[in-house]
Amino acid sequence: MPNSELSQGRIGWQRRTGRARLAIWFAWLVGVLFIVQCWDIMNAETIWDFVWDAPQQAGDLLGRMWPPRWSVLNRLWGPLWDTINMATLGTLLGIVLGAPVAFLAARTTTPSLLIARPIALLIIVSSRSINALIWALLLVTILGPGVLAGIIAIALRSIGFVGKLLYEALEETDASQIEAITATGATRGQRLIFGFLPQIMPVFAGISVYRWDINIRESTVLGLVGAGGIGLQLNASVSRLAWPEVTVMFAAILVTVIVSEYVSAKVRAHII
Amino acid sequence: MLTIRGLTKTYRGGDRALDSVDLDVPAGQLMALIGPSGAGKSTLIRCVNRLVEPTAGSVEVDGTMVTGSGTGALRLARRRMGMIFQEYALVERLSVMENVLSGRLGYVGFWASWLRRFPQTDVDEAFRLLDRAGLTGMQDKRADQLSGGQRQRVGICRALIQNPALLLVDEPTASLDPKTSRQIMRLLVELCAERSLAAIVNIHDVALARMFVQRIVGLRAGRIVFDGPPEALTDAMLTEIYGEEDWAASAPPADDETA
Amino acid sequence: MNGWAPAPLIANPWARWGFYSGAALYLMLALGSVQVNWARLAEGLKRGGSFVGAFAHPDFVSRAAEISEGFIESLTMTVVATAVGVVLAIPVGIGAARNLAPLPIYGFCRALIALSRTFPEIIIAILLVKMFGFGPLAGMLTLAFATIGFMAKLLAEDLEDIDEAQVEAIRASGASAAQVLVYAVQPQVMARFVGLSIYRLDINFRESAVIGIVGAGGIGATLNTSFDRYEFDTTAAILLLIIGIVMAAEYGSGIIRKRLQ
Structure with missing residues (x-):
C-alpha cells in the first residue's frame, strides 16, 4: 500500500x-x-561430472546427427499418415465425448447442479491433469501397442480440454437470448438447439481446430511409449543410436507441427 | 526561449507534414497553435522534443540546440521541456504520486527511480504542485481511478515538476467537457504566468483559444499561414486556415450549454 | 409452393458436396488404416477392467518410498524450472517485441521461441538427457526451456500491445531507455505476467510427470515402472495424487490470479 x-x-x-x-x-x-x-x-x-561434460556431449551429438540420412524419409510416410490419423480421429472422438460433458458441467445447461455437475467437473479435471503420453502408456499396457491406443489416448486428453473451454463458453452465453427462446414455450432440447448452439458454435469450432493442432504435436511423440506413428520410428532410431535418422525425424516432426499450426491458425481466423 | 528555423518533416511515403517552419516563442508567452486535422500541429510539437525526428531544420530551447544532439544530450534537453497530452498518457497502473514524480526521471539515476527513492525536494515540490492543481490528498490513488479532468491535472503536475522552460501541450482539452476544458486552460495560463514559461498549445477549439491566449499561430498543410493576436484572427483568416465555412453563424445559446 | 430451408454453411453446392465427400473419404481411409487386433483387445479389456477397479483400492503404501521420492523430484523440478524459465523469459520476451527490440535481436528471440514451442517437451528431454545424464537436472532444463518459449511469446504479445502514449509521455520527460521500461512498460504488463507465471507452474508440474518416461527424473519414472510391473494399484495411487495436486494447484492459482485482478 x-x-x-x-x-x-x-x-x-x-x-x-x-x-x-x-x-x-x-x-x-x-x-x-x-x-x-x-x-x-x-x-x-x-x-x-556428467553435467560438466555436457558441452562436449552436445558437440558429439551434433557431430553424429550431421549429415542427416534423408533416405529414411521413405520409411516415414506411413508413420506420418498414422500420426495425423491418430490426432484427427482422436480429436473427433474427444469432441464427441467432451461436448456432452461440457453440457453437464455448465451451470446454465446442467440437468442437476448437485450430482451431474460435480461428476462432469471431475471428469474434466482428471482428463486435463494427465498428459496424453501417460494415457498412451496406460492404454498400450491394456490394449497392446498400436494406433488404436494412440487414438484413445488423444481422445481421453481432449475430453478435458474441449469440455473445459466449452463449458466456460456455455456459462458466458447471453441469458436474454435463452430467455426469449424459453418464452416461446420451447422444450429443454429446443432451448439447447435454438438458444445455446448458435451462440457457442463458433467457439466450439475454434476450440476443436485448436485442439487438433495441439494433438498433432502430441501424437508425434506417442510412439515413444508404443502407440504408433512417427514416434515409434523415433524411439527405434534413438535406441539404435542411429542419430542421422533422428535428425530426419526431427525435421519431419518440425514440418508437420508447423504446417498444422498454420492450417489451424488460418481456419480459426476464417471462423472468427 | 524557443527558436525554430526551417523545420521540415517528411514522413516515409513522402507525406510532408511540416514545410520549413520558422517560429519564435519568448519566455512567458502562451501561444496557441490552430489548424485543421493533419495540418502538422502534433508533428510540430513532437519535433521540438524529437519524439518525432525532424527531417531538416533546427530547434533551440533556452540556448541549447535540440536538433543534432546525441542521446544523452537529448535527454538533458527534454528535461527542460514539459509535455502534456491529449489522452493524458498517465501510466494507469501507477499512483498519482508516482506519475508526478516520473517527471523527475531525467534528474535521478536508474536505481533510485526503480526503488522510488526520489530526493526529498522533489517530493516536496510534488506535494506543492498537487495542492496548486487542486489534487490535495489524491497522491495515493491509482491513475485509472481518476476522472478526466483530474487526470489532466496530474499530467500538468508531471510536466511542471520537470522545472521546464517550455511547455508542449497537445490538445489538452479534446477529451474533456466544456467546463473542465476551461478550468484546465485557466490553470495552464496561470501556471505559465507564475513561472514565466513559454508554451505551445495545440488546440482544436478556436473559441477557447481566443479566450485564453495572447498569440495564435495558424498552421495549414505544414506551413504557418497566420501569426498574430486573437483580435486579428478574422473570419477571412479562419477560411484561409480551415477552408470555406460560415464563421459568423453560431448555434443557439441553449444548445451551446449542452454541446 | 414456397419451401424454406436454412442456408447451408458452404454456399457453392459443388464446394459443399466436394467438402463432404472429401471428409467422408478421408474418414474411411483413416479408419481403414487402423489395425485392430481383436483377440488382443478382448484380453486387454479384462486388464482394463482390473485397472479401473484399481482406482477403488489404490495402493499408496507398498511403494510409498518411491512415490514420495518421485513427487519430491517432480515438485522441486517444477519450482526451479518455473523460476529459471520465467526470469530468462523476460529478456527474451523484450527482445521478441517488435516495438522495443532492433531487428537482429528480434529475429534471434523469435527463432528461439519458435524452436522451444514447436518441439514437444519430451523430445527436448531426450536430447538433454543424452547431454546431462539421467536425472531431474535434465528434466528441469527441459521444463525451463519450454517455459521460456511459452512465457516469452505471451510477454512479447503483451509488450507489442501496450499503450504507446504512456511510453511517449515518460520518454518526453527525459527518461533513459531503462527508466522507460520500468515506468511506462512494466506497470502495463506486470500483473498479467505474474498471473501467467503461476499458470505455467501448473503446466510444468503436469509435464514433469511425463518427461520421467525418458529418464529426466520425477514421478514419470515411478509411474512408468509401475506400468511395467503391472502394479495397477500403485499406478492408480500415483494418478490420483497427480490429479489431486493439479486440482489443488489450479484452485490456489485461481485465487492468486483473482487477487492480482
Whole structure:
C-alpha cells in the first residue's frame, strides 16, 4: 500500500509503508531461499561430472546427427499418415465425448447442479491433469501397442480440454437470448438447439481446430511409449543410436507441427 | 526561449507534414497553435522534443540546440521541456504520486527511480504542485481511478515538476467537457504566468483559444499561414486556415450549454 | 409452393458436396488404416477392467518410498524450472517485441521461441538427457526451456500491445531507455505476467510427470515402472495424487490470479 507520512516535520512520500516494504523484502527472501532449497534437493543425486561434460556431449551429438540420412524419409510416410490419423480421429472422438460433458458441467445447461455437475467437473479435471503420453502408456499396457491406443489416448486428453473451454463458453452465453427462446414455450432440447448452439458454435469450432493442432504435436511423440506413428520410428532410431535418422525425424516432426499450426491458425481466423 | 528555423518533416511515403517552419516563442508567452486535422500541429510539437525526428531544420530551447544532439544530450534537453497530452498518457497502473514524480526521471539515476527513492525536494515540490492543481490528498490513488479532468491535472503536475522552460501541450482539452476544458486552460495560463514559461498549445477549439491566449499561430498543410493576436484572427483568416465555412453563424445559446 | 430451408454453411453446392465427400473419404481411409487386433483387445479389456477397479483400492503404501521420492523430484523440478524459465523469459520476451527490440535481436528471440514451442517437451528431454545424464537436472532444463518459449511469446504479445502514449509521455520527460521500461512498460504488463507465471507452474508440474518416461527424473519414472510391473494399484495411487495436486494447484492459482485482478 502506498503511504504518505510525516517525517521530521516534512511531508514525505514512499510507495509503501515501512512494514509493507519489510514484508515484501521478507517474501522475496523466503521465495529465493525456497527455490535454492528445491535446487539442492533436486540435485542431491546429480552426478556433476556428467553435467560438466555436457558441452562436449552436445558437440558429439551434433557431430553424429550431421549429415542427416534423408533416405529414411521413405520409411516415414506411413508413420506420418498414422500420426495425423491418430490426432484427427482422436480429436473427433474427444469432441464427441467432451461436448456432452461440457453440457453437464455448465451451470446454465446442467440437468442437476448437485450430482451431474460435480461428476462432469471431475471428469474434466482428471482428463486435463494427465498428459496424453501417460494415457498412451496406460492404454498400450491394456490394449497392446498400436494406433488404436494412440487414438484413445488423444481422445481421453481432449475430453478435458474441449469440455473445459466449452463449458466456460456455455456459462458466458447471453441469458436474454435463452430467455426469449424459453418464452416461446420451447422444450429443454429446443432451448439447447435454438438458444445455446448458435451462440457457442463458433467457439466450439475454434476450440476443436485448436485442439487438433495441439494433438498433432502430441501424437508425434506417442510412439515413444508404443502407440504408433512417427514416434515409434523415433524411439527405434534413438535406441539404435542411429542419430542421422533422428535428425530426419526431427525435421519431419518440425514440418508437420508447423504446417498444422498454420492450417489451424488460418481456419480459426476464417471462423472468427 | 524557443527558436525554430526551417523545420521540415517528411514522413516515409513522402507525406510532408511540416514545410520549413520558422517560429519564435519568448519566455512567458502562451501561444496557441490552430489548424485543421493533419495540418502538422502534433508533428510540430513532437519535433521540438524529437519524439518525432525532424527531417531538416533546427530547434533551440533556452540556448541549447535540440536538433543534432546525441542521446544523452537529448535527454538533458527534454528535461527542460514539459509535455502534456491529449489522452493524458498517465501510466494507469501507477499512483498519482508516482506519475508526478516520473517527471523527475531525467534528474535521478536508474536505481533510485526503480526503488522510488526520489530526493526529498522533489517530493516536496510534488506535494506543492498537487495542492496548486487542486489534487490535495489524491497522491495515493491509482491513475485509472481518476476522472478526466483530474487526470489532466496530474499530467500538468508531471510536466511542471520537470522545472521546464517550455511547455508542449497537445490538445489538452479534446477529451474533456466544456467546463473542465476551461478550468484546465485557466490553470495552464496561470501556471505559465507564475513561472514565466513559454508554451505551445495545440488546440482544436478556436473559441477557447481566443479566450485564453495572447498569440495564435495558424498552421495549414505544414506551413504557418497566420501569426498574430486573437483580435486579428478574422473570419477571412479562419477560411484561409480551415477552408470555406460560415464563421459568423453560431448555434443557439441553449444548445451551446449542452454541446 | 414456397419451401424454406436454412442456408447451408458452404454456399457453392459443388464446394459443399466436394467438402463432404472429401471428409467422408478421408474418414474411411483413416479408419481403414487402423489395425485392430481383436483377440488382443478382448484380453486387454479384462486388464482394463482390473485397472479401473484399481482406482477403488489404490495402493499408496507398498511403494510409498518411491512415490514420495518421485513427487519430491517432480515438485522441486517444477519450482526451479518455473523460476529459471520465467526470469530468462523476460529478456527474451523484450527482445521478441517488435516495438522495443532492433531487428537482429528480434529475429534471434523469435527463432528461439519458435524452436522451444514447436518441439514437444519430451523430445527436448531426450536430447538433454543424452547431454546431462539421467536425472531431474535434465528434466528441469527441459521444463525451463519450454517455459521460456511459452512465457516469452505471451510477454512479447503483451509488450507489442501496450499503450504507446504512456511510453511517449515518460520518454518526453527525459527518461533513459531503462527508466522507460520500468515506468511506462512494466506497470502495463506486470500483473498479467505474474498471473501467467503461476499458470505455467501448473503446466510444468503436469509435464514433469511425463518427461520421467525418458529418464529426466520425477514421478514419470515411478509411474512408468509401475506400468511395467503391472502394479495397477500403485499406478492408480500415483494418478490420483497427480490429479489431486493439479486440482489443488489450479484452485490456489485461481485465487492468486483473482487477487492480482
